Amino acid sequence: MVSRETRGDVDVSSAVACASDTIAAIATPPGTGGIAIIRVSGPSARQVAGRVFRPARQQRSEEPSQGHRPKWRAKLGGVFDSNGQFVDEAIMLSMLAPASYTREDVVELSCHGGPVVARAVLQAVLDAGARHASPGEFTRRAFLNGRIDLGQAEAVLQVISARTDRARRSASAFLSGQSGSIVSESREAVVQLMTRIEASLDFPEDDIPQIEVIEIGETARRIAMDLYGAASEVYRGRILWEGASVAIVGRPNVGKSRLLNALLREERAIVSDWPGTTRDTVSEVANIRGIPIQLIDTAGMREPTDAVERIGVERAKGALADANIALAVVDGSMLLSEYDQAIVAITPEDRTIVVVNKSDLAAAFDDGDLRCHVGNRRMLRVSALAGSGIDQLEAEIEALAMAREGHFDDGARSFGTRIADCLRRSAAALDDAARASSDGVPADMLSIDLRAALDALGEITGETAREDVVERIFEQFCIGK
DSSP states (O other): OOSOSEETTEEOHHHHHHHTSOEEEEOSOSSOEEEEEEEEESTTHHHHHHHHEEESSOOSOSSOOGGGOOSEEEEEEEEEOTTSOEEEEEEEEEEOTTSSSSSSOEEEEEEEEOHHHHHHHHHHHHHTTOEEOOTTHHHHHHHHTTSSOHHHHHHHHHHHHOSSHHHHHHHHHHHHTSTTHHHHHHHHHHHHHHHHHHHHHHOGGGOOOHHHHHHHHHHHHHHHHHHHHHHHHHHHTTHHHHOEEEEEEOSTTSSHHHHHHHHHTSOOSOOOSSTTOOOSOEEEEEEETTEEEEEEEOOOOSOOSSHHHHHHHHHHHHHHHHOSEEEEEEETTSOOOHHHHHHHHTSOGGGEEEEEEOTTSOOSSOHHHHHHHHTTSEEEEOOTTTOTTHHHHHHHHHHHHHTOTTOSOTTSOOTTHHHHHHHHHHHHHHHHHHHHHHTTOOHHHHHHHHHHHHHHHHHHHTSSOOHHHHHHHHTTSOTTO
């Protein structure tokens, strides 16, 4: 561990005590694979590994001089349990501090990738003196040892859990520090403002003139605008992890199931010319422009002819009410019916796309005939059968999904919520400072708001984050990471 008692507002006294432990866990996903990796980290990692691992060939010098010790070393050998019984063949990779993920001594044992043998190797390591790691403990140690900040720790979690490549790229950018530059640059700018104010307090004879106080306020306002913009971008980015739900609704036989298949790029739903083929909801997740979209095909909405169809229609209405986006499908080859008009009317204007399907057939009405029923809803023509217009429909779904701010499930685990909140609180504090400077408030009073802005930015990196916030982040990790 780095020799310090705290990291920001996080009380690490207990963490330091725990860091004296050597921890171990299976670092690869459960199940059968080519290899399984058992990760060991801590001050006694090499000693623990040495008790269970026997190299196939003894090295000439197991302990080269400190000045010439390689930072990484790989050896082929075998793992033996506490009774001396052979467990499995393995490769032991040793990484000496600080050249490791946790900045501690780390040893990784790569054995054959079966769940039973992996557990046996882990048990041998635990019997040799390691403690089973808690969820996220390896990454938490990387944070406490200063290898990564708290925002990057969250990005690690999102790289792992990304469901699309677009989500992965977004998280990777934050992990590499590319997306965190707004935080560091804003912190530096605010620090410079505070330095000017504090210099005047140290040297009262050089009191800051009012004109310069106003300039400080104007600079604070510019920084605030940048932070508000960054917060909006981060918040909208939640959609890459949470995704959006899309209900496909319409009367029977307008091509809802075929449209589902066209968006999925596979034959998922049964398609038939017989009306009422879909009697229940069919749900699948599609990757639409890098956003995980849950598509929900619903039963055709009409006056039910039996009890089963009545249940299907009620479920279709429920799916529409719960969905983030609605696709109201009408048949462009037939005149609009009262059912078409009624279904469109019950969809929310701000998040509905009216899809005029079967554009491969002769049109029974023009867009003007439909516009009076559509209102402010988006509208376009497609052919689910021929595939025409599907790319444009995906673009419209993306646009509505990315405009979902304010419609998120706050209980869901999502990347960026905490960061966006910190950015906005920092921006609000800077706005307060800017208003105070315009009102003629003395320069030394501005430092209160500027300090609040710095503290909010420090929460992103973890420098001023509360311990309960840190706990909530790392408890979301899996064991082994």
